[in-house]
Amino acid sequence: MDLTYTDEEEDFRARLRAWLREVLPKLPDRPAATDWPGRRAYDTAWQRLLYDAGYAGLHWPADAGGRGATPTQHLIFLEETERAGAPYVGANFVGLLHAGPTIAAEGTAGQRARWLPPILRGEEIWCQGFSEPDAGSDLAALRTKAVRDGDAYVVSGSKTWTSHAEVADWCELLVRTDPEAPRRRGISWLAMPMDAPGITVRPLRTLTGTAEFAEVFLDEVRVPVANRIGAEHDGWRVTMVTLSFERGTAFVGEVVACHRVLVALARKARDNGRWDDPVLRRRLGHLAAEFAALWRLTQWNVSEAQHRGGVPGAGGSVFKLRYSHARQELYDAAAEVLGAGSLDADHEWFADRLSALSYTIAAGTSQIQQNIVAERLLGLPKGR
Amino acid sequence: MDFHLTDDQRALRAGVHELLAGRFPRERLRAAVDAYEAADGGPVLDRALWRELADAGFFSLLLPEAEGGAGLGLPEAVLVLEEAGRALLPGPLVAGVLLAGAVDGVAAGERVAGLCDAASAPALWEHPSDCDEVIVVAEHAAYRCAPDGLRTAPVRSVDPLTPLARLLDGPSGAPYAADVPRLRREAVLLTAAQQLGGAVKALEAAVAYAGQREQFGAPIGSFQAVKHLCAQMLVRVELARSAVYAASVTEDPAEVSGAKLLADEAAVRNARDCLQVHGGMGFTWEADVHLLLKRAWLRAESWQSAAAGEEALAAALADGHIAV
The missing domain is CATH 1.10.540.10 (Acyl-CoA dehydrogenase/oxidase, N-terminal domain)
Structure with a gap:
C-alpha cells in the first residue's frame, strides 16, 4: 500500500502542470451549450493541443498511436486537468473512450491506420449507435438490421441516446446481421459515416432543457463491408471488450470536481447561516467521507489495472454504483444549502443537479450494475 | 503509486x-x-x-x-x-x-x-473482568489504573x-504518558479495521446462504431483489476498504474519521442485510448473524460515533483540512 507517487510520476505531473499553466489562459471562451458547431470546434481544438503536446491517447497502447502511459500517469492527467480547469473530453468522448479502443483492440492494421490517428488529432468525431427505443438495458434485443448487398451492408432502423450525433463524422454502430442466430451471436460492429444518405438526426431534448442526445433514424443506409470491425456476427464480443473502459477512469475528474463543490457548499452554508443546522452539517460531513473514499477507491482500481497490464477490472461497476448515487446526494445537499434559492434555474449548481439524475441510468442503470456485481463478482446464480 | x-x-x-x-x-x-x-x-x-x-x-x-x-x-x-x-x-x-x-x-x-474511552457518555469499559490493567483515556490525557481501582x-x-461495565467516576490513577490524539486516532482506525472485517464476513455469509437456500424452486440468490442486497453489501465493503487502508497509510485525522464512519456503516448495514437475506433463520439465536450485528453495533459506538465522525469531517471541510 503505497500512496506516494514515484519521482517519475511526480515529474510527469510537474511537466503537465507547467504545460497547463501555459496553454489554458490562451484558450477562447467556451461556446454555449446549444452551439453544437462551436462545441465541436472548441473540443477538437483542445484535442489537437493535447496531441501536439504529446498528451493525446495517453492510455492507448503505443502501437495504436497512443503514449502507452501507465494507468497511474493517466490518473494524474485526469486529476491535474480537472484541477487546472482544463476543457473536458467533450465531443471526443466516444472516439477516445469507446470507438478508438475498440478499433485498437479488434481492427485490422488498415482500419487502425484509417481511424485512429484522426481521433487522436481531434480531426474526427465519433458518436455511439448502440441503444434503441426497444433495446436499452437489454442491449442484445437491438433490431436495427443490416443486409449484405455486394460490398456493402444496407442498414435500416433507429438508434437513440446518441451524444454528439449532430456533429459526428462517424458512428460506432451495432446492427443485427443474422436475425436467425441467438441474440448475441447475430450482431456486427460497423463504422458508419454520418454523411451517408438515409441518415436523419433528430435532437432529443432532455429534462435539462437542452438537447445533449439525439435520435438517429437509418433508412437503407449503405455502409461498406470493409467498415466492419471484427468478424461478421461477432459484434457483441467486440463491444464487450472495451465497454468496461467507460466505468474505469471516466469519472476521475468528476470526483475531484465533486469535492470542490462540497467545499464551496460548506462555505456557502457558513455564509447563509445554514451551517448552524447539525443535520445539514452531518450530511455534508458524510459526503466528505464518501468523496474522499471514492477517490481512494479510484486509486485502488487504477492500481489494480496497473497490475493487470492496463485492463480495467470489474471494480468499475462497484465505483459507478456508489459514485452515481453520491453525486445525486451532493446536489440534493446543495439544494438544501440554497433553500428556495435552489429553484433559480440560472444558479451554477442547477444544471448539475439535473444532469446528476442521468448518472444512475446512463452506461448501465444501477439495477443492471447490481446484477453484474452480484453475478460476476459475487458468483450468484443467473435468473430473474 | x-x-x-x-x-x-x-x-x-x-x-x-x-x-x-x-x-x-x-x-x-x-x-x-x-x-x-x-x-x-x-x-x-x-x-x-x-x-x-x-x-x-x-x-x-x-x-x-x-x-x-x-x-x-x-x-x-x-x-x-x-x-x-x-x-x-x-x-x-x-x-x-x-x-x-x-x-x-x-x-x-x-x-x-x-x-x-472516558470521553464518551456513558464511559463503557470492555472486558472488565478480563483486564489486568486498564488505560483510561480522557479527552486530552490518559491514566493508568488497576482494574479494582475503578x-x-x-x-x-x-x-x-x-x-461491559460503566465507569462511575471521572478518570483517575497515575498519569499515562502518551500522545493522546494519536492514541485515539489509532484506536479509531483499528476499530474501523475490525468493522471492515465484520462487513466482509456478513457479505460472505449472505452470499453463501443466498446460493444455497431454495424457494420457488430456485436459489434465492437468483432473484434480483436478493442480488441487489448482496451487491450493495460489496459496494460498502469496497468503499470502506479503500478508506480504511488509505487512512492507515496517511494517518490523516479527517481520513481516519471518514474510514471509521464508512466502516461502521458497512458493518452495521451489511449485518442487517445479511439478517434479511437469512429470512426467519436470521432471527434465531442459532444463526451467527445476530453476533455480527451486535458486535457491529458495539464497535460503532466505540471511539467515534457516527455523529462525532460526521461533525469532525464537517469541521475539516470548513477549515480546508480535507482534500481529494
Whole structure:
C-alpha cells in the first residue's frame, strides 16, 4: 500500500502542470451549450493541443498511436486537468473512450491506420449507435438490421441516446446481421459515416432543457463491408471488450470536481447561516467521507489495472454504483444549502443537479450494475 | 503509486486468516458464547488462545524489532484486525496491539490490558473482568489504573462476547504518558479495521446462504431483489476498504474519521442485510448473524460515533483540512 507517487510520476505531473499553466489562459471562451458547431470546434481544438503536446491517447497502447502511459500517469492527467480547469473530453468522448479502443483492440492494421490517428488529432468525431427505443438495458434485443448487398451492408432502423450525433463524422454502430442466430451471436460492429444518405438526426431534448442526445433514424443506409470491425456476427464480443473502459477512469475528474463543490457548499452554508443546522452539517460531513473514499477507491482500481497490464477490472461497476448515487446526494445537499434559492434555474449548481439524475441510468442503470456485481463478482446464480 | 497490498502484506493477511480459522473456528465461537452465558458476567477470555495469538505475534506487531516486535506499521495492523473482525474474535484486541509496548506482559499474552474511552457518555469499559490493567483515556490525557481501582456499575452488554461495565467516576490513577490524539486516532482506525472485517464476513455469509437456500424452486440468490442486497453489501465493503487502508497509510485525522464512519456503516448495514437475506433463520439465536450485528453495533459506538465522525469531517471541510 503505497500512496506516494514515484519521482517519475511526480515529474510527469510537474511537466503537465507547467504545460497547463501555459496553454489554458490562451484558450477562447467556451461556446454555449446549444452551439453544437462551436462545441465541436472548441473540443477538437483542445484535442489537437493535447496531441501536439504529446498528451493525446495517453492510455492507448503505443502501437495504436497512443503514449502507452501507465494507468497511474493517466490518473494524474485526469486529476491535474480537472484541477487546472482544463476543457473536458467533450465531443471526443466516444472516439477516445469507446470507438478508438475498440478499433485498437479488434481492427485490422488498415482500419487502425484509417481511424485512429484522426481521433487522436481531434480531426474526427465519433458518436455511439448502440441503444434503441426497444433495446436499452437489454442491449442484445437491438433490431436495427443490416443486409449484405455486394460490398456493402444496407442498414435500416433507429438508434437513440446518441451524444454528439449532430456533429459526428462517424458512428460506432451495432446492427443485427443474422436475425436467425441467438441474440448475441447475430450482431456486427460497423463504422458508419454520418454523411451517408438515409441518415436523419433528430435532437432529443432532455429534462435539462437542452438537447445533449439525439435520435438517429437509418433508412437503407449503405455502409461498406470493409467498415466492419471484427468478424461478421461477432459484434457483441467486440463491444464487450472495451465497454468496461467507460466505468474505469471516466469519472476521475468528476470526483475531484465533486469535492470542490462540497467545499464551496460548506462555505456557502457558513455564509447563509445554514451551517448552524447539525443535520445539514452531518450530511455534508458524510459526503466528505464518501468523496474522499471514492477517490481512494479510484486509486485502488487504477492500481489494480496497473497490475493487470492496463485492463480495467470489474471494480468499475462497484465505483459507478456508489459514485452515481453520491453525486445525486451532493446536489440534493446543495439544494438544501440554497433553500428556495435552489429553484433559480440560472444558479451554477442547477444544471448539475439535473444532469446528476442521468448518472444512475446512463452506461448501465444501477439495477443492471447490481446484477453484474452480484453475478460476476459475487458468483450468484443467473435468473430473474 | 501502488495502492495494492505488497506480497508480504497479502501473506500476512492470509496467515492470520488461516491461524484464526484453525484456532477460532465457528464451534469455538459458539462455545465462547455459551461459556459467557454460563459465566454470568465473569471473565470470558480464553487465556490459552490469547497466549497463542501473542505467540503468533498478534500483539507485538507495532513494537520495534529491537524490543522483540515485528516492527510493522498501521497498514499491517489494519490487515490483522480486519481478519480478527472477520472471525468475530472477541477480546480487547485494539488495546493489546496499541499497549504492547507500554504495559508489561501484554506483548507475550501473559497479561491483558484494556483501553477505556472516558470521553464518551456513558464511559463503557470492555472486558472488565478480563483486564489486568486498564488505560483510561480522557479527552486530552490518559491514566493508568488497576482494574479494582475503578468504581463501576454492571451493564448487560448487547454483544454476548463483549462484557461491559460503566465507569462511575471521572478518570483517575497515575498519569499515562502518551500522545493522546494519536492514541485515539489509532484506536479509531483499528476499530474501523475490525468493522471492515465484520462487513466482509456478513457479505460472505449472505452470499453463501443466498446460493444455497431454495424457494420457488430456485436459489434465492437468483432473484434480483436478493442480488441487489448482496451487491450493495460489496459496494460498502469496497468503499470502506479503500478508506480504511488509505487512512492507515496517511494517518490523516479527517481520513481516519471518514474510514471509521464508512466502516461502521458497512458493518452495521451489511449485518442487517445479511439478517434479511437469512429470512426467519436470521432471527434465531442459532444463526451467527445476530453476533455480527451486535458486535457491529458495539464497535460503532466505540471511539467515534457516527455523529462525532460526521461533525469532525464537517469541521475539516470548513477549515480546508480535507482534500481529494
